[in-house]
Amino acid sequence: MLYLVKFVRKNLEIERKGQRITLILPFDERLRDIFIDLGLEYRLSDNRFRISSFPYTLIRSCGLDVEDGKVVERVAFEEVEELYSSDIPVVDFVSKLSGVKVREKAPTRIGARMGRPEKASPRRMRPPPHVLFPVGNYGGNQRLINSAAEKGKIKVEVGLRRCPRCWKVTHRTFCECGEHTISLGKVVEREIDLKEELKRSAEKLGIGVLPDSIKGVIGTISKEKTPEPLEKGILRAMHGIFVFKDGTTRFDMTDAPLTHFRPCEIGVSVEKLRELGYERDFEGKELEREDQICELKVQDIIISEDCADYLIKVSRFVDDLLERFYGMERFYNIRKREDLIGHLVIGLAPHTSSGVVGRIIGFTPAQVCFAHPFYHAAKRRNCDGDEDSVMLLLDALLNFSLSYIPEKRGGRMDVPLILATKIDPREIDKEAHNIDALFRYPLDFYEATLKFSHPKEVEEIMDLVSHRLGTFLQYGHLGFTHDTKNISEGPRTSAYKTLDTMMEKIDAQLRLGKLIRAVDESDVARKVLEKHFLPDILGNLRAFSKQSIRCPSCNTIYRRIPLKGICPRCGGKLTLTVHKKSVEKYLDISKSLADKYNLPRYARQRLLLVEKSIRYLLGEEKRVRNLFDFE
Template sequence: AQKAPKVWRQLQKWGKDMDLEHWNFLSEFVELQKKIKAKGKVKDDKSEKIAPDYTYIKDLVGGRPVLGHPLREGTLRLRYGRARVSGLSSSAIHPATQVVLNGYIAIGTHIKTERPMKGSVLALCDTIEGPIVKLKNGNVVKLDNFEKAKNYVKDIIEVLYLGDILINYELFLNRAHKLVPAGFCPEWWVYYVDKEKASDKELVEKLIRDPLQTKITFEQAEKISQETGAPLHPDYIFFWNAIQPKDFLNFFNHIKNASIQPNKIIVPWDDEVKRSLELIGIPHTAVMNEYVVIEEPYNKALLANIGNFERFPSLLDSPLDMVNQVSKYKIMDKLGTFIGSRMGRPEKAKMRKLTGSPQVLFPVGEEGGRLRCFQSALEAGKVTAEFPIYFCDKCNRNTIYKVCEVCGNKTQKRYYCRQCKKEIESEECPKHGPDSVIPYKRQEIDIRHYYEHALRLVGERSGPPLVKGVRGTTNIDHIPEHLAKGILRAKYEIYVNKEGTTRYDMTEMACTHFKPAEVGTSIEKLKELGYTHDIYGEELKDDNQIIELKPQDFILPACDEAMEEGADKVFLRVGKFIDEMLEKLYGMKAFYNFNKPEDIIGHLFVSLSPHTSAGVIIRAIGFSKTQGFLAHPLLHCLMRRDCDSDEAGVMLLLDALINFSRGYLPNTRGITQDTPLVLTSTLLPSEVDDQILDMDVCWRYPLELYESALEYKQPWEVDIETYSKRLGKEEQYEGLGFTHHTSDLNNGIRCSAYKSLPSMEDKVKGQMDIAAKLRAVDTDDVAKLVIERHFIRDIKGNLRKFSMQQFRCVKCNEKFR
């Protein structure tokens, strides 16, 4: 049912040619599905085009705030485009939006959305609109940068507009969602500017070339509209359709009769006019509940919008149409479409730990105590568990290793007959055949013997204060790791995964371009790695030049604000562990020789995603200050993933080559998933997940997209260059475009407040505080959903568990009921 829209999209293209007309029932099913999700409700002004979708909000979780109800004005406004750190199901918001949400939404945080996708991981883009907020003193302020937002956040009483969410064309195309109107924006506006008619051709050329980063004054914008007939620039228009027609008439009369001065407009206080000013998004100052003052440049912009006082607007259905009756210039709709959303999973970047946080896949049995540590087992002097059976001819004794820990000779494999209850030398018992023979037996070993020899092997006298193992091995042959590896891992404070490696898990985030300053890598090092020129063909000289990321390179997370250690610190220690292991266990030279995190740059890793068994060889080229796995969309698709909250793990290549063993994997169904059974070193775009084919790769969207969105056309009716058009060509690996610049991908909230708050009470309080100040959120509905959808269900589950509770002995872990 979830895939019905995507299936129907394909059937519309080739269903008739394949004689699949009997699947046309999907058309009715998709329409019915939309109606059910909308709860039978539709938007007044778009009743035949778009309906609210409540799916994302019906399973609300306590502590994770709602950012906006479906299609509610004031929540995230749709902006078409792709930043260099978005795409492939991820989107971008303004850094100031993070601040007004009290830090709950960080870089890499997942949100569930109303449309066009079910969910998305959020990155940053500061060339889109930020929030408009009302302060405690009544002032209305537009927050257009991160620092400004931090200065005002404590004084915010209401968030009138949350800001834009940047969603690229790919998501509408891939999800088979019809295009919906966007609010008027600079990249749309430039299509109406006729350069030949403008007197300041240099400015206009600059605007056309880069409409987002080229800022113009009101006087310049007005002059361009006068000369070229273009609509007034989006920076100087307002959300006129956010008020009612009758409210506009009242507003118009008050502005007409206000004190209009050269540098400001002073409006006598009126509650309805004040609210209209707030809703249409005009920054202003409230003076003692007596006056409202609109200062430059917004006073001039307002007069350009409605300052033709010789005319009087007639009452129409749309306030925007009424504005255009009295405006000096063409005024476009700035509202567009608002997209409801709520917080999903917080961002993640941490070393993977198994239950009990073991450092070696070596059993400690019940003797390991509740911590499953060797220190407890050493006190007991033994470990009782399943171990393989080997025999050393030279020492004339049994051991659990393939190589004797005493003399270093290779040992002989022995077996155990369960019926004879004795060890044998072959896989088949002479009396009972092969069915009764197993390659291990439950035995009691002298743990002090093995531990002391492991210490001697690694050159340690006493070893770390705590070394943790597993209760028992779960692989089919009960093969343990060498105990010396656990001692070394404990020395470097790293942990082992089920297959013998040390894995670091991260939230997947798309990235096609980066700046050297953002990843902390020197120009010289980047040139060594093959990054010699920026996207404009200029030689790499400056830390702020934009460089295109190579498909099999990635950026590791090193977030100081995170609750867990960054990958820089973890892999620095992993590299030291591997070097000492090579020297002490294998008698080889050290390979990595890491002394500082920067030494990791340029080395090879293996990336792996859940439910797959093929690792991909990749290269680290720097560290971001986020908690995301920043990688090329092609790499994400090679791992059969996108960026809608999926996670991926990485490990050092040598760790995988030396320490991974299929023999360590538990003997359970599906356990070979999420393990590097095979490695691939070549990325072939024709063999990756097909979502990449729908990703737009252009540098600018055409006017056709914005005009088609006004008519709610299907995305495939618009001709935009997608990756599918580059497949098999030389440019399939490089030259990808993006539409919106980001000054710094790290400059925002990097760790969600949700993760740092200690209790559910604090999290829910924060959730309700956010709901109370967001105009687009119904606070009562949020409280109702949290209680009904989360707390009542949890209480029922807790009562059930309470009635079945057990008691555990803290010494031996025995459970009683």
């Protein structure tokens, strides 16, 4: 800083053009580096710096001033040297020279890392089924109902049900007489003529040609083992959607909080928004233009465009189900995205059993679900990288059943056992109560930050949601301090998803670390190795040594290799469940990092020991020989 002050005082020239001032300084490499550090804009012309952006700021910061068009000293140079030698902080030094109190741009800095990349994709089981109908091992690895039906009759475990009208015992939820059956609470291995069942289901739906691939499950895992009607699986396969464990069809998205939006940002016309109740903007003016800012209602959501396209498929499935299976009128009749606006969905987070009703009001190209902080809080989410699902309300009402959910610990989680139709801000997580509703923070707040005051000490001077609970203001009139041109502006897909291999991802991360002065790329490489790669390699090595064996033909899993070396059940060839490549996948990358970034000896020795363990367990890789090796 002292070098800058000395150089400017000795060499500064001023060029005036009307009211515009340009500072001129001779070129100097050290001075150039200082300007770059400060973020000071300059042009280089005739081997001289020309500074026209905020010139007076630089003049005052060097203890100078301008009087009658001439540069004069505000602070004598002897005093400048005395101040500098007193080892006061740089911001205090600049404050003394300029006569203006200068604050640190960022008194406290924190590091951040990516918890997980953004997501917007359908919820799928592994492998994804179209229907919760058991086919055992008759359907092969893909659990194909079409393939199982070719075998005629199959034996699977199902729950018995009885018709209250004709007393016929069956496994179906609907009797042939049309009555809904009642569970007997008894599970048996029953022979089912799947070919005939499939034919009967197709006839009921009025479908001549079945989809090529209708996927079921090996077996149901609920207490009653009630199979889903095959008709639902046929219709889902026709529309290209899949079923989850509870009978619903879902779409997962990353949660993002939002309190305000513009109609042009969510692809909805002003007329449509007025129909939905958005008659005025956040300032109380009539909503007439697409660029006016509206406050988001608590239970309205803005879904990703990919989600909208998938929900259109679900809506068509629901309409076909109503018409062809239940003999009722179609409900949605959706042809394009805009037709989804105004329809209700259920938002449901994992590890909870309570869904929250929401209303679709728009779409975003971002891979997130924008919703009010209260809506996310009602789902027990706090938007720190969380993701959860949405499902069409009618799909859940028609297809969800307690008879499908797993009979195991945690089986009743992530299913909509309860439905919240109205959000009460007093009942949601307290994190949402700490949101402030101000458009402008008071000066006392900023002064309190300089003292590092506890948040509780400034609660009274801030307009928080917690102060509004129980009043008519609890549902709205939230403020914001910063506007943005578009809520979806910026990168919509992170590089973590666009880069293919792990090596490409690591290289990109370390290249970025090299560009950022605050980051030591060698330390980043060490942390990647010690926190990610080594634990992964060791975990996979442990899993490899304790793995079970699987038969791909009948999917039977054995804890130890059978003495015959083949599957005792079907005679099929056995395969590993943890493969050699999964153990070694990060080994070469780790060795490359250790060499390239000269990692500490301890990290290199750990890596060497891990490599020796892998070679000891898996053996050395045999080199393929050719004729030239025997010359």
